[in-house]
Ligand code: HEM
C-alpha cells in the first residue's frame with residue numbers, strides 16, 4: 169500500500185521530523201501519519217505547523233507500507249529518513 | 255599572515271549581533287521564512303537534506319593554529335565532531351542548530367573568522383594557489399591580489415546585487431593550482447618581456463550545467479590597473495548579464511553569447527573611461543597589503559636535508575609518503591607538506607575535531623602557525639624544516655592523517671551528494687569510497703600515476719566533474735542513482751572539459767567501469783604517459799570499446 173506522510177525540519181534545531189496522527193512531530197518515520205487518498209488534511213496540518221513555527225520547509229512524501237513498516241519511495245527520502253549512508 | 259583591520263572587526267561583530275536579532279525575530283514570528291531565508295543565506299546558513307548547514311569562509315584558504323582549534327571546538331560543541339573542507343576553500347558544518355548559530359558566529363569572530371559573503375549574488379571569497387608564497391617558481395604571491403580584490407569588493411554597493419554569484423581566482427606559478435579557467439574571472443600573474451608584472455585575464459569560465467573554459471580577454475594587464483579592469487568587466491556584466499533566468503545569468507553565458515571579441519571590446523571601452531582613475535593601485539597600499547603576507551622568519555637547521563634523506567632510506571612508508579605528499583619549497587632546507595584528507599574509505603574532505611587539533615598543534619610547532627586548505631580538499635603545512643618532517647609524519651600517522659596519495663587515483667574531489675545535499679540526484683561519497691577501496695594497493699596507485707577523479711552528485715558540479723581526468727556525474731533515472739562518466743577533463747593549466755564516454759552506469763556498476771577505464775589506459779599508455787596524455791592521444795575509442803563493446 170502506498171500513501172503520503174508529511175515531513176519537515178524543526179525550525180529551532182533543523183532535525184528532520186514526520187507529522188504524527190496526534191499532530192506531533194516525530195523524528196521517526198515509523199510514527200508518521202500515513203494518509204492514503206485525499207491528502208488535503210495532511211497538507212493543512214503541515215502548513216499550520218509551519219505557521220506556528222514548530223517546523224520549516226514542510227512537504228509531503230510518498231511512502232510504501234510493507235509489513236507494517238513505512239518506507240519512503242525515493243532514494244532521497246530513504247536517506248533523509250535513515251541519515252547519511254556513509 | 256593577514257589580520258583583519260579594525261574596520262572589518264567592527265563590521266563582523268555588528269553582523270553577528272544583527273543575525274542574533276534576526277534569529278530571535280524568526281523564532282518569535284516577526285520574520286517569515288521567506289524573509290529570513292535571504293538573511294540566513296547571507297550569513298552562510300543553508301537548510302540541507304538533513305539539517306541546517308553552515309559554510310564558514312577561509313579567505314585564500316589560510317588558517318592559523320588558533321583558528322583551526324576554534325573550528326575543532328565548534329565541531330565538538332555545536333556539531334557532530336567533524337567538519338567538511340570544500341573545493342571552495344571553505345569549511346562546512348553539517349549539523350548546526352539554528353538557535354546555536356549566532357553563538358557559533360560570535361565564536362568565529364573571536365578568531366577573526368566569519369561566514370559572510372559565502373552565499374548570495376555577490377563576489378564570493380577570492381581564491382588563490384594553495385602553495386602561494388612558498389612555491390619554488392612563483393612570480394609573485396597571488397594572495398596579495400586576492401586580498402586587494404577582497405577589500406575592494408566586500409560590500410561594494412554596485413556589486414552586491416549582481417545577476418549571479420561571482421567567483422575570482424588568482425595564481426602565481428606556471429602550474430595552475432587555482433583552477434583559473436573554470437572561474438568567472440581567472441587572474442594568472444605573468445612577467446612580460448620588459449620584466450614588468452601583470453595579469454593574464456581570463457573571463458567566463460564555469461562549471462555547472464553549462465560548463466565553459468574561460469577564454470583569455472587580455473594577455474597582459476599591468477598590475478596597477480587590476481581594480482579598474484575588474485570594475486570594467488563587472489560593469490559590462492551588470493549592464494548586460496541576464497537576470498531573467500537563473501541558469502543564464504552567469505558571466506560565462508554573457509561571454510559566450512556576446513562572443514569573446516565583442517565582450518573584450520565592451521570591457522576595453524568601459525575601461526578606457528575609468529583607467530588611471532581612483533581605482534589605480536597606489537604603491538603604498540600595495541606595500542601595506544604585501545606586508546600582511548611577508549614570509550615567516552625561517553630558522554635554518556644544520557644538516558636538515560641530510561636527516562630527511564636518512565629517514566627516507568630507513569623507512570619505506572615514510573619515503574612513499576614523501577614521494578606524493580612533500581614538495582620543494584622556495585627556501586632550501588624547507589618543504590611543503592600536503593596532508594591528505596582522503597584516507598581510503600573515509601569521506602573526502604572530512605576532518606574530525608581531534609584531527610583538526612593535531613594539525614593545529616603541528617602547524618604551531620613546525621610550520622609557522624599556518625595551515626592552508628586546498629581546492630582539492632586537502633590541508634597544507636607550508637613551511638616545514640626538513641629536519642622536522644619525520645616527526646610531523648609520525649604525528650600524522652598516529653592521527654590517521656598520513657595517507658600517501660596526493661595526486662593519485664584515491665585523491666578524489668567529491669561533493670557531499672545525496673548523503674547531505676538537498677539538490678543531489680545521487681550519492682557521491684560512497685562512490686568515492688568504493689573506488690578508493692578498489693585501488694587501495696599503493697603499488698598499483700603509483701603505477702597508475704597522476705589521475706584525478708572528480709565526482710558531483712548533480713549538474714551543479716560542486717565536485718568539478720567536468721574537469722576531472724575522469725569525471726563522474728550523478729543523475730537520476732526514475733528515482734534511481736546513475737552515473738555518467740566523462741574523460742579527458744582538466745582544471746589545470748591544460749584546462750579542458752571532459753567528453754561523455756557513453757550511457758550512464760548504475761550505482762553497483764560504476765566502480766567496475768572506472769577499473770575498466772584505468773586498465774584500458776594501462777594497456778594503451780606509452781612510456782610514462784599520464785592518463786590524460788594517453789586519452790588525448792587515443793581519444794574515446796578504446797575506452798568505449800572496453801566499456802560497451804563498441805568502437
Ligand atoms: C551541500 C550543499 C551545497 C549546495 C546546496 C550547493 C549548491 C550549489 C549550486 C546550486 C551551485 C551552482 C550555482 C551556479 O551554477 O550558478 C554550486 C556551485 C558550486 N559549488 Fe556547491 N553546493 C553545496 C556544497 C558544495 C561543496 C561541499 C563544495 C565543495 C566541495 C561546493 C563547491 C561548488 C563549486 C566549486 C561550485 C562552482 C561550480 C561553477 O563554477 O559553476 N559546493 N553549488
Ligand code: SF4
Nearest residue numbers: 669675678711712716
Ligand atoms: S554537485 Fe549537486 S549534489 Fe553535489 S553538492 Fe553540489 S548541488 Fe549538491
